[in-house]
Amino acid sequence: MTIQVFRGEILSVARDPALDPEAALHHADGLLVVEDGIIVDRGDHADLAERYAGVPVERIEGLIVPGFIDAHVHYPQMDRIAAHGEQLLDWLERHIFPAEAAFADPGHAHAVAGPFLDELLRHGTTSALVFATVHAHSVDALFEAALARNMRIHAGKVLMDLGPPDLCDTAQAAREESEALIRAWRGRGRLGYAVTPRFALTSSDEQLAVAGDLLARHPDVLLHTHLSENVRECAEVAARFPEASDYLDAYDRFGLVGARSVFAHGIHLSDRECARLAETGAGIAVCPSSNLFLGSGFFDFARAGAHGVRLGLGSDIGAGTSFSVLHTSGLAYQAGLAGGYRLDPFRALWLATAGGAELLHVGDKVGALAIGQEADFVVLDSGATSLLARRTAGAPLAERLFALQVLGDDRAVSRTYVMGRRAWDRDSARFEFFGGA
Structure with a gap:
């Protein structure tokens, strides 16, 4: 003792x-x-x-x-931070997909995972919800590094069967590899798993259904994906899912909207979507740094607050330009003020700590x-x-x-x-x- x-x-x-x-x-x-x-x-x-x-x-x-809680961050994108010149979809194609393809090499994944976690610690972040890549060993590398540092990290293999050829999996591989990772890492140290479809446009209906089934089968895992970040992205989702009421409904139809669901961004949400998020207990990781960097827009704190939507803060490295959740909370103030909302400094600290912990379902443990x-x-x-x-x-x-x-x-x-x-x-x-x- x-x-x-x-x-x-x-x-x-x-x-x-x-x-x-x-x-x-x-x-x-x-x-x-x-x-x-x-x-x-x-x-x-x-x-x-x-x-x-x-x-x-x-x-x-x-x-x-x-300790700060980063509710949305991409470890494979660390070395593409400050990549110039594009909004979301073109930025992914030009800068991010090539960077993530390099993670086909397990040695590369291990070489990035440790320094990434060290950057979190250096910036005061002790818990995070992290995107890996489509490669299962990218999750292994991150979890091994997190275990060595005794950090509270949630992560999961990216599900992406409609992506570039060198980053594509299949619905079957998504199921099998995710199940294997859950078995391998569940209950170890302070780690948690997150089912991680990249976003609606990069997964087939079959794969989205697999994600919903994984979430239903494992009541201790999170759902981690992107929602309503960019105007063009929203238009393409509407075209891909014409039967859906809106972007959130495209996920809801596959059982992906629930109390354990963490959606990054949520900039262009309707009142219906906010009401549905609040009804189900799903939440938003607000990412003001990346929203500004990619020209995506500003999160509407007032609308989310009126509906009682659960919130946390995400650095969203590498579209985000700082690992600092402290600084991110200051940017959240600026983003809110653009819409007439004055974020109180104590509420900003709550978002960066206990609010994020609640969003990740670890509010009883940290924050x-x-x-x-x-x-x-x-x-x-x-x-x-x-x-x-x-x-x-x-x-x-x-x-x-x-x-x-x-x-x-x-x-x-x-x-x-x-x-x-x-x-x-x-x-x-x-x-x-x-x-x-």
Whole structure:
């Protein structure tokens, strides 16, 4: 039994502040007590100090917040970040499909998976829902690297039988390889599986039906795909599925819209689609960085909120231009403001932590620094740059938090902890890995 005590300023937002204005829990001088990787106590130092008087205390300089949750990111696209000149469908053809074809080589997949996860940790992300490629061994490579780092990662083999010839599988291969991966990785460490059709245009009706069947057969897996990202994409989906009411209905007909469904983007949704998402418990990973980079549009926070749609945040590397979920939350503010919605900084933090955890169905395990949760947390440094230091000097908490979201990036993450163990230290530029079971 190992007990660790961390002392510092602690902030978490366990519930949506739009629904509960008292959702933020802040200790200006707090203690976070961890036993074998699990949080066993938390509170003001003045209230808890005597209880843990005999335990060594690690003093934390900075703001302790839950580890960030990236609800939509592509690890095979890391090396095509900042690829110039195209909107979504042409960008895929020109930049992304060739990059993903290289993952036919298992050695290449292993060479990318580790550095990708290190980038997540360096930016304060401890949990993520990740796209791999159509190659089953791309999932193996990612899961092996995640296991070594004891990270909470969900991923799955991409289903894509209508894609380019060098990235095509079949409906049968989709079923067999997905089932094999679920058997191989279920219950190992902190890993989770996600059935992952790329999007409606790259899977046949037969393969979409296979995806629905896999989801029905395995109540512990997620559904992870794209929805309503780009105007041209939406038009092509409408032409491909003329009998569907809308883009979401094209998935719904195959049993792919439910409480475990995570759809990336959702920019051009109708009220009917938002109502259906809320009715089923499905949610949206909002990806403002990639939406801006590809010229796709701005997410409508007000419409989603009016219907009660579940939300999280995604970096969407490599169309997204930063691994930082902290910075992504600042971009979400800007995207919301374009539509007249002012995203509160505490709600932005909730989206980046507990909201994303709920979307991935791990809200009981991470996201709020609550007693009984795994001790994944990040230390934010509001003096990381001279500009941040000037902007936050003497500022109240909400103003400091907003400045960190708008001006912060990996430089503002001084440390990342996974299950109470320091996984990244900015000042020493060192990663430390403590693998899971």
